[in-house]
Amino acid sequence: IHQASAAEVYHNLVDEQRVLQFLAREEASPDIRDLLPATDTGSAPVPEQSATASDGLQSALPLAPISADSARLADHRSDRGLQTLLSGEKLQTRLVDLAREAHSAIEEQGCNILYCTFGMVDWTDADQSSVTSRAPLIFVPIELKRKTVNTRFTMQLFDDDIVLNSSLVELCQKQFHMSLPGFDTEKDEIDAYFEIIRRAIADMHGWRLSPEVNIGLYSFTKLRMFRDLDPHNWPDPSKLTAHPIVNSLAGVNGNAARDGDGIPDPKDMDRLEKPLDCFQVVD
Numbered sequence: 202i203h204q205a206s207a208a209e210v211y212h213n214l215v216d217e218q219r220v221l222q223f224l225a226r227e228e229a230s231p232d233i234r235d236l237l238p239a240t241d242t243g244s245a246p247v248p249e250q251s252a253t254a255s256d257g258l259q260s261a262l263p264l265a266p267i268s269a270d271s272a273r274l275a276d277h278r279s280d281r282g283l284q285t286l287l288s289g290e291k292l293q294t295r296l297v298d299l300a301r302e303a304h305s306a307i308e309e310q311g312c313n314i315l316y317c318t319f320g321m322v323d324w325t326d327a328d329q330s331s332v333t334s335r336a337p338l339i340f341v342p343i344e345l346k347r348k349t350v351n352t353r354f355t356m357q358l359f360d361d362d363i364v365l366n367s368s369l370v371e372l373c374q375k376q377f378h379m380s381l382p383g384f385d386t387e388k389d390e391i392d393a394y395f396e397i398i399r400r401a402i403a404d405m406h407g408w409r410l411s412p413e414v415n416i417g418l419y420s421f422t423k424l425r426m427f428r429d430l431d432p433h434n435w436p437d438p439s440k441l442t443a444h445p446i447v448n449s450l451a452g453v454n455g456n457a458a459r460d461g462d463g464i465p466d467p468k469d470m471d472r473l474e475k476p477l478d479c480f481q482v483v484d
Contacts, residue, residue, distance in 0.1 A: 202283045202284065202285065202413075202414040202415065202416070203237060203284050203285065203286055204229075204233045204236060204237070204284050205283060205284060205414055206412075207319050207320065207391050207392070207395075207412040207413070207414050208390065208391040208392045210283070210317075210319075210414050211319055211341070211391045213281060214317060214341060214343070214356070214357070214358055215341060215358060215363065215386070218357070218358050219281055219357070220281070220355045220356070220357045221281050221282075221283055221355065221356045221357065222281060222282055222283065222353060222354075222355050222356070223282075223283050223285055223292060223296065223353070223354065223356070224282045224283060224284045224285060225285065225287060225288055225289040225292045226285065226286055226287060226288050226289075226292075227288065227289060228284075228289075229284055233284070237284075237286060238286060283356070283414075293354075296345055296354040297354075299315060299345060299416065299417075299418065300315075300345040300346075300347075300354065302314070302315075302418050303315035303344070303345065303418065306418075306420070310422070312420075312422070313342050313344075313359055313361050314418045314419055314420045315342070315343055315344065315345065315359070315416075315417075315418055316337075316340040316341060316342055316343060316416075316417065316418075316419050317340075317341045317343045317356070317414065317415070317416050318337030318338070318339060318340055318341070318366075318413075318414070318415045318416075318417065318419075319337075319338060319339040319341065319391060319412075319413075319414055320337065320338030320339055320391075320395055320398070320410055320411070320412060320413065321335055321336070321337055321338065321410070321411050321413040321415070322335070322336045322337075322338055322366075322369060322398070322402070322408065322409070322410050323335055323407070323408065323409050323410075323411070324336060324369075324372075324402075324405070324407065324408045325406065325407030325408065326376070327376060327377065330406060330407055333407060336366055336368070336369045336372075337366055337415060337417075337419070338365065338366055338369070338398065338410065339363065339364075339365060339366075339384055339391075339394075340363065340364050340365070340366060340419065341358070341363050342358070342359035342360075342361035342362070342363070343356050343357065343358060343359050343416070344356070344357060344358075344359040356416070363384075363386045365381065365383065365384050367421055367424050368421065368424055369381065371424065371427075377405065379401070379405075381398070381401065382394075382397050382398060382401055391412075392412075395410060395412055398410050
């Protein structure tokens, strides 16, 4: 999202929970049109299947006109219009692709992966200072909706937690021995929090924060699994590392646990668990 205040977008999306709308490149207001880059910078190629007619659209996806009841969104200065660099057709195609992928993730995995991100951290590895990577900072869950295939997509807050980039938090802790300051959605203002982050990374070579606003698909499934297995997340009475089967699988303390708590011998399975009482996974 270009030429936008991160604090203003966050306020409208999260605090006011407004429905926001995207503006194509050609819809930029005259006062900022010349400030936009000359090309669709940062626009990754859209997969061919995103431009098929599977949902009633033709291969070309023209941008639907702004409805009469929200005509003021066409003015870039409106606090509900999000300016993009994409032309009308590319914008419509990109939003169709994002909406499909997000819907599939919820249907198949039960989790949302579509976020509006605030802040972008450019960082360099301690051992490869010449290579710069980028990581979004704050993840706000969103959903894209439209009434029909001939109307525009709108963006609004999705009912899920607003979180810091947990992968970036883990990176800072493990590789740089630095705890990234937390973000309190009830108290912290975006601009003030950005300043806190800038001070925290000021002495880190090659690190900087820019107040970017982006829309994208992000999945933290593997990190959630990693944290589920973190021994520090298990209470003392039920320490994961003290479980006999876990120790057996990990080869800790020699052989399998004894006293009937270990992994049974396959030849004893039918005696210990009657086949008629077992419910196997089937198609």
